[in-house]
Amino acid sequence: MKTLRLLAVGWYYQFKMISRSPFEGIGQVIYPLFFATVAFFIFRASESPRTLLYAALGSAVMGMWSATSTTAGNAMQRERWHGTLESLVATPPHFGLVLLPITLAMSTIGIYCLVATLALGRFVFGIDLTVEHPLLFALAIVGAVVSFGSLGFLFAVSFVRFRAAWALGNLFEYPVWLIGGFLVPLVLLPEWVRPISWALAPTWGMSAIREAALGGSPLPDLLLCLGLGAIYVALGLAMLERVLSAARKRGALALS
């Protein structure tokens, strides 16, 4: 119960803080809208059987990923810059329980992106989104947020040795948009890319959201998405142990 409370409180305060940040909050909501607009124009102009609804859902989830990838890679570095990293590591709860709510809060900002993109599609491009399974759609969004945040957690821990962690986080924005099947069906990608797509929770999160909206069966995709999220957290925690113990031994926690 204590752990859950720590996660919830951490998430709530981080979410409030990020929401008020012009770059991480407002900027991360606005930026994907430009890409969504391009996608809407492209799909509207084409004679492809893929509908604008397909583009609307894909663009919306692109925004969710965007909100996570560009900021989460830098989550640990940010604490270092603020001078709060040592204090947070020294607190009795495991540092993973402090870091995970930060990246979850970042991915939660993605819900703003999702709403903004769907609203753009509805009111500017006239895309009528009728969600076939509203409850499952909501569940799929929550599942996607959790798994995106978990992948962000893994990024945050993995990139901590890099001084330019934010640049690495940025780097993963386009590739995941591409190979996550957000706007491009996976069958169009080279075969060697597909196993990479399958290992990414955003691929399954996207699929679950699309299935729920269009009337398919989203549960298997949602479970895969959450399962991969759990694996990312486990990997992140294992890596965090090594990173922290190495930093403690060398007295290098504040450095880089």
Next chain:
Amino acid sequence: MSYRALFYWLTFWIFVPGLVVAPVFQILLFAYIGRSAELESDEFYVVGNAIQYAAIPALFAMSQLVAGEKFQNTLGAILVSPAPRLPLFFGRAVPVVANSVFVAAFALTAGTLILGVDVPASSIPALALVIVVAAVSCTGLGLINAALGLRIRENAVLSNAIFGFLLIFTGANIPLSQLPDWMRAVSEVIPFTHSIQAARELADGASLGSVIDLVGTELLISAAYLSAGYLLLRFFEGQGRRHATLERS
């Protein structure tokens, strides 16, 4: 010298992911979206996005010319000096143009190689010229962005917004004929639209002579944006002095 001082943080580990790898993925993303939508050829997206990505160094680096000085608390010292402003601001723009040219040229080369787009060898010198013109043009827009940095605190958000605006309006990914009239009218007076059009024609085998009107228009646009950027910088500098607000935002 000021470029090196302001961009001491631009290491290999930031340059490569942000300015070498990212534009290639932007090209791939839109080329595959284009394939999925069955709208335009790979060449359309390779040329459009390679040139449009030159906006990243042009916008962000130019805004850093003001934001970086502000961050380092050196803006006041620079603006209080009697140094002539024209070489001061335009001198700083030269490395930015060079960087933008490199980014666009690399992205174009990598994009054509990865997607197997065929560009005639005879078009390469003319394409290089178009890329330089495009980079100068967007650096003019970057100068306006830098001037706004004297008033706006969140330059990174503004730069991202301008980048996104260019992504939509320049025809980098959307054929101009698909844009509503008012958007097409806007696209006529912003950087990149004409250079992207010229580069596409060159990639199709056209001669430099046949696109010279497009290149000329882009040059006129760059002159207009550079002048507007310079005037805006002087205006905001004057305002900042009068109201003692240079370092405030």
